[in-house]
Amino acid sequence: MNLLVREATLDDAQLMAELTRAAWAGKVAVTSSGHRETAVRVARHLQDGGGFILLADDVPAGSVRWLPLEADPNVWEILRMSILPDYRGNHLSQHLLEAVIHRALAADINELRLAIRSDQSRLPDLYAAYGFELALELEYTHANPLEPAPTVMRRLLRR
Secondary structure, eight states: OOEEEEEOOGGGHHHHHHHHHHHHTTTSOTTSGGGGOOHHHHHHHHHHSEEEEEEETTEEEEEEEEEEOSSOTTEEEEEEEEEOGGGTTSOTHHHHHHHHHHHHHHTTOSEEEEEEOTTOTTHHHHHHTTTOEEOTTOOOTTOOTTSOOOEEEEEESOO
16 A cells, blocks of 8 residues: 655645544544544644645545644643544554644654544554653543543643
């Protein structure tokens, strides 16, 4: 499989919304806002933060976004990391995660954060392998109030 991670542009907003909805379908609780993702929201995220699209053999297979915290723009929250069902099981999300980490390092960002839903029990080990640590004292700013609060993990990039 030939993989390419490329930066998302505003022209990708509709594609990213579709990727998120398709990846969430049948996988994430129906109360998740990812099921109602819109190109307008994606475009806002891309303008305020950024995103990447993962291509597998030139076909969009997944995406990820990040947003700076309002209270501290040197902290980015990673959100909406998703891989389409046909591409799961190939560790492709790692390519998206690595792309965000490298972008944050290049931008001299202090910290990355991400949230783990209670039904994603395998993810803490994956993220720990990339230097993320549990941060039970933190709240995820994009948490859905209709669901149990996710667990936050953080990676300090600068001390």
